Amino acid sequence: xxxxRIYATVFRVSLSERLTYRFNFLIGVVFRFLPMVTTLxxxxxxxxxxxxxxxxxxxxxxxxxxxxxxxxARSFSAMPGLARTVxxxxxxxxxxxxxxxxxxxxxxxxxxxxxxxxxxxLIATVPFAFVIAxxxxxxxxxxxxxxPVFAAFLLALVLSFFVGFLLNVLFGLIGxxxxxxxxxxxxxxxxxxxxxxxxxxxxxxxxxxxxxFLWLPFQYEAYxxxxxxxxxxxxxxxxxxxxxxxxxxxxxxxxxxILYRRGLRRYGAYGG
Amino acid sequence: MHTLxxxxxxxxxxxxxxxxxxxxxxxxxxxxxxxxxxxxLFLVFFFKILYLRTSHIAGWNENEMxxxxxxxxxxxxVFEMVFFTNCVELSDLIRTGNLDFVLLKPINAQxxxxxxxxxxxxVVNVPVAAAMLLYAGGRLGLRPAALxxxxxxxxxxxxxxxxxxxxxxxxxxxxxxxxxxxLFELWFPVVNFAQYPMExxxxxxxxxxxxxxxxxxxxxxxxxxxxxxxxxxxxxxxIGWAVLALFAGHVLFQxxxxxxxxASS
Numbered sequence: 001x002x003x004x005r006i007y008a009t010v011f012r013v014s015l016s017e018r019l020t021y022r023f024n025f026l027i028g029v030v031f032r033f034l035p036m037v038t039t040l041x042x043x044x045x046x047x048x049x050x051x052x053x054x055x056x057x058x059x060x061x062x063x064x065x066x067x068x069x070x071x072x073a074r075s076f077s078a079m080p081g082l083a084r085t086v087x088x089x090x091x092x093x094x095x096x097x098x099x100x101x102x103x104x105x106x107x108x109x110x111x112x113x114x115x116x117x118x119x120x121x122l123i124a125t126v127p128f129a130f131v132i133a134x135x136x137x138x139x140x141x142x143x144x145x146x147x148p149v150f151a152a153f154l155l156a157l158v159l160s161f162f163v164g165f166l167l168n169v170l171f172g173l174i175g176x177x178x179x180x181x182x183x184x185x186x187x188x189x190x191x192x193x194x195x196x197x198x199x200x201x202x203x204x205x206x207x208x209x210x211x212x213f214l215w216l217p218f219q220y221e222a223y224x225x226x227x228x229x230x231x232x233x234x235x236x237x238x239x240x241x242x243x244x245x246x247x248x249x250x251x252x253x254x255x256x257x258i259l260y261r262r263g264l265r266r267y268g269a270y271g272g
Numbered sequence: 273m274h275t276l277x278x279x280x281x282x283x284x285x286x287x288x289x290x291x292x293x294x295x296x297x298x299x300x301x302x303x304x305x306x307x308x309x310x311x312x313l314f315l316v317f318f319f320k321i322l323y324l325r326t327s328h329i330a331g332w333n334e335n336e337m338x339x340x341x342x343x344x345x346x347x348x349x350v351f352e353m354v355f356f357t358n359c360v361e362l363s364d365l366i367r368t369g370n371l372d373f374v375l376l377k378p379i380n381a382q383x384x385x386x387x388x389x390x391x392x393x394x395v396v397n398v399p400v401a402a403a404m405l406l407y408a409g410g411r412l413g414l415r416p417a418a419l420x421x422x423x424x425x426x427x428x429x430x431x432x433x434x435x436x437x438x439x440x441x442x443x444x445x446x447x448x449x450x451x452x453x454x455l456f457e458l459w460f461p462v463v464n465f466a467q468y469p470m471e472x473x474x475x476x477x478x479x480x481x482x483x484x485x486x487x488x489x490x491x492x493x494x495x496x497x498x499x500x501x502x503x504x505x506x507x508x509x510x511i512g513w514a515v516l517a518l519f520a521g522h523v524l525f526q527x528x529x530x531x532x533x534x535a536s537s
Contacts, residue, residue, distance in 0.1 A: 034461035038468060042322075042329070045472040050326030183303040190307060194314045204321055 007111040014115035069226040077164030077221035086172025156225035166252035176263030197223025304393035330471035338408035344491035346401035347431040353394035363446035430514035431490035437517030
């Protein structure tokens with residue numbers, strides 16, 4: 001019970017810290033919106049000359065829905081700066097701070113990230129809801145999925161948070177073995193952008209490639225929740241996919257714990 | 273002439289210094305270069321997927337689009353090599369008061385601020401851009417005359433200067449805002465708008481990108497000159513904007529310096 005109170009406090013402190021810079025934050029959210037807008041203009045031009053060619057998988061409305069929903073999914077699964085922070089705390093010896101206290105570093109980081117997400121949704125839910133309500137009025141999301149599918153979509157979103165969190169911590173822990181991993185993390189983020197279906201839908205890729213990407217955990221950060229919403233899966237298939245996702249989370253979690261313990265054995269505690 | 277030779281000598285020293293620094297971190301150098309080229313590869317792949325389903329996008333066929341992307345890549349890589357780091361660091365210098373050390377030196381402050389760091393990891397990407405341009409140009413059957421090549425090079429350079437003027441102005445906002453990190457986030461959308469054909473944007477936005485924040489001059493104008501024919505009005509547009517942007521940047525810098533408080537030094 002006491003442990004829970006510690007992390008609840010971490011959550012609360014981080015919450016108010018984040019709320020202090022809400023304006024800067026809001027500007028950041030708006031600007032991050034813009035590249036998606038240019039992508040949609042590009043797709044509009046594609047559909048103007050090839051109205052038939054693409055419709056097998058996506059109508060233009062379907063494409064808009066895809067990108068907007070990817071944005072929703074990424075707001076759950078994206079962890080800006082997490083991997084970098086973990087690596088930096090290892091390199092600078094900041095980790096000592098946690099080791100000498102009765103807290104678990106990984107749980108501590110998880111509470112921080114939960115707080116970040118809570119603030120994000122506190123600020124972003126209303127604008128998001130407006131955009132989505134407006135888009136569904138002009139028929140972008142038609143037909144809206146039934147309640148069971150929608151519930152599965154929400155579940156996939158929550159799970160995507162954990163997939164994103166674990167993947168980022170995992171790459172951050174590489175900092176135990178290498179000094180400078182920022183450039184490497186940048187490379188990882190870019191590959192993730194492509195492989196997760198953030199850049200464009202995985203089911204538009206050549207089949208062999210799509211099959212590989214659908215085997216990787218990255219798709220759960222962007223493509224999968226959206227595909228659930230767009231009713232790409234039958235009920236049985238959906239259950240299997242959610243099960244696989246949970247297995248990934250379990251596997252990644254174990255991997256993170258093992259790497260963290262092994263890393264601690266090499267940890268030099270420089271600086272700090 | 274004497275001044276020009278002096279500045280050339282100083283720039284050579286800066287280049288040598290930066291090269292030595294970069295070679296100390298070879299791994300970083302290679303990964304950075306690889307990352308940028310990989311991004312281009314993803315983009316090319318994305319367009320391949322699109323062109324499987326249509327022969328033209330906004331009037332551009334696949335090879336023309338590759339040529340446009342190559343041009344954009346060339347301009348942005350040259351820009352990042354010469355100016356990018358300098359503009360980003362300028363804001364830090366203003367905030368920390370370290371700008372003093374630049375202002376005290378017997379040299380033009382804007383020159384030193386804009387040119388002191390050269391990012392060599394982007395140099396590797398210039399041949400990548402050139403290869404892509406040759407590939408797309410070859411498939412388009414381009415047989416450029418010397419004059420076309422000259423006009424193209426000149427317009428790409430104008431594009432680089434326009435990008436510089438925009439980012440320089442964003443960096444100068446630190447004189448007023450002190451902390452302007454979120455303004456830098458505006459930079460990536462700007463570059464993003466520049467890489468696609470301007471025909472995909474609605475009329476109002478297109479006018480904005482032509483005459484308010486002239487990012488279409490970066491890749492669209494040089495590529496067009498090459499793909500269609502050397503049109504004097506396009507050339508004048510690109511050069512005119514570059515001159516105007518550089519001049520505005522210079523004036524803004526002089527004006528902004530008056531706000532400098534030399535904080536904490």
